[in-house]
Amino acid sequence: MPVQLSQAKAELxxxxxxxVRISVLELLCEGxxxxxxxxxxxxxxxxxxSQQLAVLRRAGIVTARREGATVMYELAGGDVGELMGAARRILTDLLAGQGRLLAELEAEHPA
Incomplete structure (x- = not known):
């Protein structure tokens, strides 16, 4: 993998x-x-x-449009939603694994 691509991924x-940015993205996954x-x-x-939305806008992850006096935000593309879903699945698997490990440790060494 070229260094530039690695650097771009790290910046992402x-x-x-x-x-706060993660919370915004999770909410915008709904529309x-x-x-x-x-x-x-x-x-x-x-x-x-406002600061966090500006960071996401500058990065091109979300877009904003004005509807009258209201500013509407949305994900810039479906891939962001897929990334958030993948992160959720990874964390769920990690936490499930940690829960099993904790249960095994507690079974081996009861209090």
Whole structure:
């Protein structure tokens, strides 16, 4: 894999590396959403959400369009939703594995 592609992937994952950004993307997987609904669902300061949305917009991960006085955000493409789904599956598998390991350890060494 060329170094440039590795670097680009690393930058993508850095962009995704913030809990508010992940929350935004998870919500937008359900479809376009106005800022007010994102703000209500995520419960962060408006300025913080605005900063995180700007990062996602600059990276080309989300797009924004104005509908009257409302700004609507949506995922820039379906691949982002697929990535979020893959991350969820990976984490579910990891956590399930950790749960099994914990159960095995507790069975071997009861309290």
């Amino acid at each position: 994952f850095k962009t995704l590396g913030h809990p 376009p959403m106005p800022v007010r609904d994102l703000l209500a669902a995520i419960e962060v300061e408006a300025s913080n959400l």
